[in-house]
Amino acid sequence: MYLSKIELTNFRIFKNFKATFDPRVNVIYGSNGQGKTSILEAIYFSVITKSFKTKTDQTVINNEKDFFDIKGYFYNSENILSEQRVYYSKKEGKHAFVNQEKIKNFSYLVGLFPTILLSLEDLDLTYGMPASRRKFLDILLSQLYPSYLFALQKYKKCILQKNKLLSFDDYPQKSEEIEIWNKQLAESGSEILFYRLAFIRFLNKNISTSYNQISKKLEDIKIKYNSTVQDIIELKKGEIEPIFIEALKKNKKNEIKRQTSIIGPHRDDIDFLKDGFPFKSHGSQGENKSFLIALKLLAAKYIFDITAKNPILLLDDIFGELDTFRIENLLKIILNTGQTFITTTDEKKVTSIIKNKSSFLHLEGN
Amino acid sequence: MSFNIPSLDELVTRLSHLPGIGRKSAQRLAMYILKSGDGYSDQLVNAILSVKENTQMCKRCFNISENELCSLCSDPRRDGHKICVVEDIVDVMAIEGSREYSGLYHVLGGVISPLAGVSVNDLKITSLVDRVEREDIKEVLLALNLSTEGEATMIYISQLLQSKNIEVTRIAHGVPMGSHLEFVDQTTIGRAIAGRQKL
Numbered sequence: 001m002y003l004s005k006i007e008l009t010n011f012r013i014f015k016n017f018k019a020t021f022d023p024r025v026n027v028i029y030g031s032n033g034q035g036k037t038s039i040l041e042a043i044y045f046s047v048i049t050k051s052f053k054t055k056t057d058q059t060v061i062n063n064e065k066d067f068f069d070i071k072g073y074f075y076n077s078e079n080i081l082s083e084q085r086v087y088y089s090k091k092e093g094k095h096a097f098v099n100q101e102k103i104k105n106f107s108y109l110v111g112l113f114p115t116i117l118l119s120l121e122d123l124d125l126t127y128g129m130p131a132s133r134r135k136f137l138d139i140l141l142s143q144l145y146p147s148y149l150f151a152l153q154k155y156k157k158c159i160l161q162k163n164k165l166l167s168f169d170d171y172p173q174k175s176e177e178i179e180i181w182n183k184q185l186a187e188s189g190s191e192i193l194f195y196r197l198a199f200i201r202f203l204n205k206n207i208s209t210s211y212n213q214i215s216k217k218l219e220d221i222k223i224k225y226n227s228t229v230q231d232i233i234e235l236k237k238g239e240i241e242p243i244f245i246e247a248l249k250k251n252k253k254n255e256i257k258r259q260t261s262i263i264g265p266h267r268d269d270i271d272f273l274k275d276g277f278p279f280k281s282h283g284s285q286g287e288n289k290s291f292l293i294a295l296k297l298l299a300a301k302y303i304f305d306i307t308a309k310n311p312i313l314l315l316d317d318i319f320g321e322l323d324t325f326r327i328e329n330l331l332k333i334i335l336n337t338g339q340t341f342i343t344t345t346d347e348k349k350v351t352s353i354i355k356n357k358s359s360f361l362h363l364e365g366n
Numbered sequence: 367m368s369f370n371i372p373s374l375d376e377l378v379t380r381l382s383h384l385p386g387i388g389r390k391s392a393q394r395l396a397m398y399i400l401k402s403g404d405g406y407s408d409q410l411v412n413a414i415l416s417v418k419e420n421t422q423m424c425k426r427c428f429n430i431s432e433n434e435l436c437s438l439c440s441d442p443r444r445d446g447h448k449i450c451v452v453e454d455i456v457d458v459m460a461i462e463g464s465r466e467y468s469g470l471y472h473v474l475g476g477v478i479s480p481l482a483g484v485s486v487n488d489l490k491i492t493s494l495v496d497r498v499e500r501e502d503i504k505e506v507l508l509a510l511n512l513s514t515e516g517e518a519t520m521i522y523i524s525q526l527l528q529s530k531n532i533e534v535t536r537i538a539h540g541v542p543m544g545s546h547l548e549f550v551d552q553t554t555i556g557r558a559i560a561g562r563q564k565l
């Protein structure tokens with residue numbers, strides 16, 4: 001599975017851009033502001049139908065234009081070519097096409113060509129708020145399981161409704177109406193938890209090895225899923241929902257008092273621990289970086305284990321704070337996985353390992 | 367763009383308030399009305415006035431009607447042991463169009479949605495429970511849209527009816543006719559497979 005060609009019209013700095021890619025490794029290099037990140041953003045857009053940098057699609061349209069068009073030509077695992085197209089204009093909205101056929105429900109596209117992104121923004125995973133850690137899980141698992149994405153969309157909608165209901169003052173039916181949302185929340189929320197927990201168990205089994213591959217250091221790394229529902233890491237599928245319902249019941253008064261929903265996967269968090277302490281406070285910047293790389297490579301491995309497809313890896317400008325030793329370890333691992341896109345201002349950092357000429361794309365004069 | 371003829375512009379403005387009608391279509395419709403002969407405009411005006419004057423909600427099922435009871439409620443051939451609960455009168459028409467159902471209806475007038483400011487009290491739910499208690503009902507079929515709000519409303523109603531000793535069912539979900547399976551989202555396919563039938 002790989003991206004063979006991309007065509008961009010009015011996307012960010014590119015009014016008209018075409019590039020063909022190597023099925024293995026692609027190093028996109030050039031000085032700052034040349035559009036390296038924008039190319040990764042466009043690739044991401046063509047498979048996830050969203051940007052990883054902005055929530056408003058309008059932002060990625062070239063400043064002087066009023067629409068953008070991305071066409072990605074992908075070979076799937078059976079080596080069949082497929083054209084993924086995303087078009088957006090303020091007037092007409094966003095439209096997606098697969099082989100010229102219009103896709104009504106974008107969820108259908110998500111996961112066709114699974115993709116893992118690692119960028120500087122991912123430092124939020126260790127340093128930032130819980131929401132970025134939940135987003136990491138949600139994007140990964142939505143690509144893997146259509147039923148996760150469906151449950152997530154349903155869950156979020158129910159939370160909006162329930163929070164609105166909780167915010168009403170003097171509303172006699174409140175307690176009664178909460179139940180109808182809670183029932184759906186427990187149903188979709190258990191589905192979400194089930195998939196999240198399975199992934200966390202996989203991470204715990206493999207994270208120390210993965211970290212060691214990058215930094216050649218043996219560390220005791222643990223990943224802890226902090227659920228607002230209960231300590232549920234070892235539960236099986238059918239066991240989660242009754243516990244969820246119980247937790248919602250127990251906290252109903254509290255939720256009414258606080259006028260917002262406080263129980264469920266939308267409030268859960270993950271701790272990344274090194275020797276029992278958070279990476280955030282006990283790891284150096286370099287260690288944090290190594291950890292994030294190990295984490296993302298494991299996410300890619302998880303996709304491979306489940307789907308037998310190697311996902312596309314997008315690595316945006318991640319060499320800062322990494323010594324040559326770690327960069328080389330990383331590149332060696334990458335050479336044995338799926339198609340990878342690496343952006344850098346300094347291509348010399350990779351030329352000791354990556355020699356293939358077709359792997360290099362130089363951006364200049366933009 | 368406007369015609370700069372106040373009466374014509376007024377007509378265009380009124381028409382463009384109709385759902386699905388933009389400024390351009392409104393202009394085309396207005397020109398058609400303007401040029402039409404044979405009293406068409408009188409007929410149109412009368413039809414509009416008469417629909418407002420002569421229709422009301424059916425007292426029993428809240429369908430649209432020209433009498434106290436709608437044509438479905440007063441048709442003795444309908445199966446009076448079944449009620450099909452729908453969101454809106456257009457859903458009655460849609461289900462009638464399928465000719466698969468011969469029972470009675472109950473139009474809720476919406477679904478529960480705190481965000482849209484719709485609570486259980488804004489819907490014809492109490493009157494549904496009343497009907498189940500007073501009429502000789504054996505089955506209530508919930509045919510609401512499968513949105514989270516539709517689902518919430520179905521949960522609410524089925525809980526209310528739990529103790530009533532009747533059968534409460536809901537419509538099956540599945541793959542739309544004429545659609546390519548490969549372009550149907552996997553959730554719909556999953557549900558269709560879960561609800562598969564013997565041939």
Ligand SMILES: Nc1ncnc2c1ncn2[C@@H]1O[C@H](COP(=O)(O)OP(=O)(O)O)[C@@H](O)[C@H]1O
Nearest residue numbers: 012013032033034035036037038060061062063
């Ligand atoms: N919507 C847009 N229209 C035109 N130019 C843009 C738009 N968004 C960003 N740019 C410009 O594109 C350039 C390239 O951005 P980026 O892809 O981040 O470059 P790089 O990753 O190579 O440093 C920046 O100089 C930025 O000003």
Ligand SMILES: [Mg+2]
Nearest residue numbers: 036037038317
């Ligand atoms: Mg960049």
Ligand SMILES: [Zn+2]
Nearest residue numbers: 424427436439
């Ligand atoms: Zn009636």
